[in-house]
Amino acid sequence: MKVSIGGSLKLVFRPWVEGRENVPAEGPAILASNHLSFSDSFFLPAVLDRKVTFIAKAEYFTTPGVKGRMTAAFFKGVGQLPVDRSGGRGAGEAAIKSGIEVVERGELFGIYPEGTRSPDGRLYRGKPGGLARVALATGAPVIPVAMIDTEKIQPPGKVVPKVMRPGIRIGKPLDFSRYQGMDHDRFVLRAVTDEVMYEIMKLSGQEYVDIYATAAKRQLADAAKAEKEAAKSARAAFDRAEKEQAEKEKEQTDR
Template identity: 70%
Template sequence: MFYWFLKVFALGPLLKTVFRPWVEGLENVPREGPAILVSNHLSFSDSVWLPLVVPRRITFPAKIEYFIGTGIKGRLTALFFRGIGQVPIDRAGGRASQIALDAGLRILQRGDLFGIYPEGTRSPDGRLYKGKTGVARLALASGAPVLPVAMIGTDKMQPPGKALPKLMRPGVRIGKPLDFSRYEGMEDDRFVLRSVTDEIMYELMELSGQEYVDIYAQRSKEDSQAKRRAVESGDRPASGSGSGDATTTDRPEEPGSAVRKAS
């Protein structure tokens, strides 16, 4: 109930009036029944604009720290994240992925929409990074259609570290549903999971126009931090370190290629 109050009567109209977000492909979102909205991730505000332009509620997983803060700021933060349809996920103990997938499966089984970022974290430089296979496992386990979603310009609107967005129009581009029913019952096959994930990332690349980088975004962030620390300490980065991998810009493999390689 509070979600709809915030979206329809409070936050939604204000944001739409001030920022005028545009959306393409809204007709691809089913009017009822489950679907997985799989999006690139450029900015903190991505989880605001996508639910704002889609008439149905979209639930995203969010780290539990957003929900357990103390004081007025902590309570307001928790209220905001619940209001935009996010559910808390405890990422302690290294089980974050499975916990998020279990939550997503329950939401889909209710016939609702679930949103997920396959890169696992925000892009550090605006490029599209390698997808994690959890999204494929969720798609195969649930049987729900997958809608690729490209957020456009949100990284320029609210770059990492900026608390307030710039006054410009964000865009949301929603692609046609992807059907992976041909892989039913194969959610434990790692080659199938990689093939499905690469197909999804290929669609995201086509929708967003982003350059694709064939490493994980978190790895790129860690390499950049290591290089920065090395420069600050006066050390020279080791030759052949992982930091060079961030320049790898191969396209995601064509659908089914990972399966063919395994055969």
């Protein structure tokens, strides 16, 4: 299925690639990418000869019905690994364990250090848990990746993608063997994550924001809610004013 999906994506969207030679022909590696669109997990594997395994929400694999079975088959075919991410810390540990298993099999493991899609196209602070812990526990090299313009193809909430040409820049592998065995030191985890994010920033050219994307999404949601409530209040005030004006005009007419 990977061959057919990858071939179709390359034929329709014609993604351009820089640095493909930085991905080893064999052996384990971690591909750490920015995250702009739902389609990122499809475009990156499409331009590589090797399978890339990403972590995906378990819901994609457990939805009932014909559509659910088709979705599950699709995600399995493109190398997505189901992990229940609804259980807080336990879910995070499950994702890390799954990533370590992929790497220890000598395969390519794909991960988005931001933890979620960027809400506005900027690059956000990387979460220190998953990426750094998998890298330090396995000793595998980390290859920074920048997805370019994929958010323009399929912005959040859009089902039908826009046909245009995205880009993928793949950086040189980063070696963190100097931190081997320190995968529970939070300062080391932070240092490793920040180094990777800096390389992604250089590759992508994105503006960097030193807060988590999840926090940015909450801020945007709160701002949108406040704006909606303000608009509702303004409308209510306008309606009251109109009603009062109409009553005054009626009183004057009655006189």
